[in-house]
Amino acid sequence: NAGVTQTPKFQVLKTGQSMTLQCAQDMNHNSMYWYRQDPGMGLRLIYYSASEGTTDKGEVPNGYNVSRLNKREFSLRLESAAPSQTSVYFCASRGGGGTQYFGPGTRLTVL
């Protein structure tokens, strides 16, 4: 039981490049989330998916797209990376009682 896994762990991009962050959970959770965490800002929700086939915007969705590929997988895509998207990205899934379980994070630097 791996919980929530994310790939890659680290990534450096140049401005304008694109990439997809992958997330998978093996806990059979319906809800999955993508957050970014910046110093002094706390965790901010980018997108979430309440169930397979649905996605909704969070607090800071601009510049991102998501795909809920199936119940296990929820990916985050940066179509044209900008330096403002330098951050740590966490994927999470939600279990019973509202508890969220987080992946280990992806540290992204955009030059």
Add this chain to the structure above:
Amino acid sequence: RKEVEQDPGPFNVPEGATVAFNCTYSNSASQSFFWYRQDCRKEPKLLMSVYSSGNEDGRFTAQLNRASQYISLLIRDSKLSDSATYLCVVNPFGNEKLTFGTGTRLTIIP
């Protein structure tokens, strides 16, 4: 006003001491409350849920005050391993989204 507010600290506390954090929330409809712990360069992990009657888990005690809209976390007999950032988390009823505070940084000093 932020939805969830915490004192960012840092709190520097000697080993063995008792330390308490408060967190205030603005949405009176909020129904679920949690404390998460985040170690440096790691993901947040659930420390404990917060129940209306208050609850205890070993050295940790969490309390909820709905009238004043705050939750608290008390750590007794603090250990070096308690050094971390503690995140206050609120979930309005029926809402898929959790709202995270920016965290309180705690350092336990030998």
